[in-house]
Amino acid sequence: MKLQTKLAWASAAVLMSLAGSAHAVTEISWWHSMTGALGDRVTGLAEQFNKSQNEYKVTAVYKGSYDEALAAGIAAFRAGNAPHILQVFEVGTATMMYAKGAVKPVSEVMKVAGEKFDTSGYVAAVAGYYTSPKGEMLSFPFNSSTTVFYYNKDMFAKAGMDANKAPATWQEVVAAAARLKASGEKCAYTTGWQTWVHLESFSAWHNVEFASKGNGFGGLDARLTFNSPLHVRHIENLENWAKQGYFTYAGRKNEPEAKFYSGECGMLTSSSSAYGNVAKNAKFKFAVAPLPYYSDVKGAPQNTIIGGASLWSMNGKKTEEYKGVAKFYKFLSQPEVQAKWHQETGYLPITNAAYEMTKKSGFYEKTPGPGVAVQQMIVKTTDKSRGIRLGSFVQIRTIMDEELESVWSGKKSAKAALDNAVLRGNELLDRFEKANK
Amino acid sequence: MLFCGAMNCWIVSKKRISKNLKTSQHRDTEGAQRTQRKTKASHFFVCLAFLLFFSVSQCLCGELSGFKYSLEVFLEKRARFRSAWLPYLLLLPQLLVTVLFFFWPAVQALYQSVLLQDAFGMSTQFVWFDNFKSLFADETYLAAFKTTAVFSSLVAVLGLSLSLLLAVFADRVVRGSSIYKTMLIWPYAVSPVVVGVLWMFLLNPTLGIVAHGLRHFGIEWNNLLNGRHALILIVLAAIWKQISYNFLFFLAGLQSIPKSLIEAAAIDGAGPWKRFFTIVFPLLTPTTFFLLVVNIVYAFFDTFAIVEATTQGGPGKDTEILVFKVFNDGFKGGDLGSAAAQSVILMSIVIVLTVLQFKYIEKKVQY
């Protein structure tokens, strides 16, 4: 009897002490749009963070595609229960930024949490897209890619070209295309993400404006300017190449990548994040090179524009929760975490330290592909090449897609299409400006 | 038995098919008159509803006074139950859910059509009908009307005829009928989100098996650059799913036609085609009407996912149907004001279409 009661008291005491030491873990919700293997890595990151400390718990929840997650985030905000962290694609940046009072910039989150935050360690061209003109970082860059050039080395060799020399200028691309066609290939060149590659990134790469006021960074009254003579010249070239059979249009997004890795098309311009897919599926030797440019344009090549998404924090949360968010961002910025993310996914590293670490490890010698993308971004940006900050950009992209398609199908001339796109796009910008006054 | 008897009488009075049936003559004329009165009453009810929702229906209202008399006669004749509270109680669950989860949010959503807001609703301005004005000034919006009209008619007509054909033959066949039926109903189980993707997979100019096959026949299939190909693609994907739905209901309708009727007609010497057009099809009209309305609503509202998965409105604007534009502008673009304005317009079109269907086509339906 006595032993049993002693044991009972002992276990009770142990339980009570355990209960006493366990305190409430602050829950942080993170809504994202990463699918497949990427989604698993995101969950992995959250778990790694949770294991490394016991005050905060980040729960990663897949909330649909980028636009679905954004709509979900907005609906939740309007209902008063927004997530702590929301992954928003780059074209939604203006929407998030101009919503007065809905969003809490990263720099403010860090301030509220009492964390030191030095932005100089972040890659300028990557972080710059998400920074206000005053230097305040608005959102945390997470998965960024950029536009690069892929080519089929085996096909080049077969056509009698030097497989190790990538076409660097558009003039060289055309020459290569002609050789490929002559050697009997069906498709010489195709492109994914046509608006991103040939209008947005194209502008930054040549240090020309895509829209006025520094591509919109300067204010809501920015308007589109991508129907300049240089842009028209480039689209006209593509139009002629399409007619000659050098350029094959295969879709608005990443569908054309299949044409490349299936061996049908010899050259491809698309996102650097396609690398993994291409490497897995291509049964031929291929290489990655910087995006082609026009050698006769002064200031080219400058840098390309990033795509992908960043993490935003919403207003209306408790300080304790912001502390958790800040700690998570700090965790994500660690060189080891960044380097691993970059190497595994092909997304750009966001800190210079991670880039250096990856370089030192010899990663780029083993797999040269991802390094090319970084090279295009590790430069100082100009005010014309920092990025794009325009409202209604999802719809503007659709307009650009539609007008370009009418050029490829022969319905419109390049100049008419670009002029029309600028006209329609500016109407949307007028509306956005009025709505966000 | 009673049911069969009543149906038999009706047909006899209309078509004089057989004197061998056991009929009671006095029921025929009543049946015919009842049908007529029913449709006239429907006219009246439709008019009332239209008045309540939109004050656009002057022409319909003109018929009000003429039908009042027939309505009173009608109501007296129809067998109805009397209860002051039971109907309301029966309707309560559905109305409760509808008001809470449809009307209340819908009113808010439609109210946004006269507002200009940012995506988060942090700043709101009242702009009267500016949203509507800018829509009608947009030539691409007007082009979408034509595309939608073509698309919806194709989907409704082709979908209904194909499924009717299949249902009729499935009903005829004795051996293997259940296999056919299962195979034909199963596509409906595929989520709409996936239907578009499946057809994209098949018809993708690069990866698609069917695209490859077409190329063997000399057809350069390219839905990325050829607007007509793109339209065919979305019509195909939309119909594929609806065929199962229509088939299921046509089959239910066909199988509820008593075999004795058909046998009687056969004994009388009517061949299969004659039997179809004089007995089967008229008896199917309630189902056909139901499916017609449902298919048109489907083509107008539920095909968004298919367009999104396959052509995204392209190439250019060749496959941009109205509902796709609503979704694109509102959900993806965050421009809720414009999307709400477009929805108001879309809603009005479909309501008018539906009312017209009730008014003119239900006339031909035989209950």
Place this chain on the structure above:
Amino acid sequence: MIERRPFLGMFSHFILILGVSLVAFPIYVAFVAATQTAEQSALAPMSLIPGDQLWINLQAVLGTGTSGNVASSPVGRMMWVSLVSALMIAIGKISISMLSAFALVYFRFPGRTLFFWMIFVTLMLPVEVRISPTYKVVSDLSMLNSYAGLTVPLIASATATFLFRQFFLTVPDELAEAARIDGAGPLRFFKDILWPLSRTNVIALFVIMFIYGWNQYLWPLLVSTEQNMYPIGVGIKRMIAGGDAAVEWNMVMATLLLAMLPPGLVVVIMQKWFVKGLVDSEK
């Protein structure tokens, strides 16, 4: 068969086989893709001969999510959520619609047409437009991330009410008259006469509504705030959504086949009752 028309008989079979192949072909392609490895299924064009990976793919998808990495929401759990939601939605919709249609057709009361059109107009506004305010209502009622939140807003169905209205209008008035003369109340009439007659329609509707509930995507995406309350529709879309990641078509198709099994079973089982119901009503 009533008479022997061999040509017509063969022709029927021919048309049916043609129809079935057109309709079933995409599903066959999905099946073949599910039996291949990721590279095989991404070939252009994919081979039409089944591979041997079916069991492996199914295992991967059921247990560990794709890529065998950290378990995303396992397909098993998602299918359970889908099953419960689908059953709740189907049964809920059919019950309240039948009652409403009964009230609308067999009673005369003020506001009758108004109520019919009120119910009918719910078909006319696409859900995407009103999704944000609906979400707010559900949130205010504290129904987020629950089966109630997933199913109740979807239960008001105009299609079911409309179908029952059509059907009840075809039921001869003599039956109702007879019931009234016999002294039976409306509920008795409903239970003893109307309900047995409606069986085929109820079954057809059950199949349709079950599948509708089973395939839900957008609404659960918004309403569920935790991944273990996601139905299978979300799981499938999640694997296709593309963007930057590669689509593993073989896994997608394997999940698709799994997702199609329960609705397929429902269809097959319901077919038997279909026939039984018809045989009964012939009496």
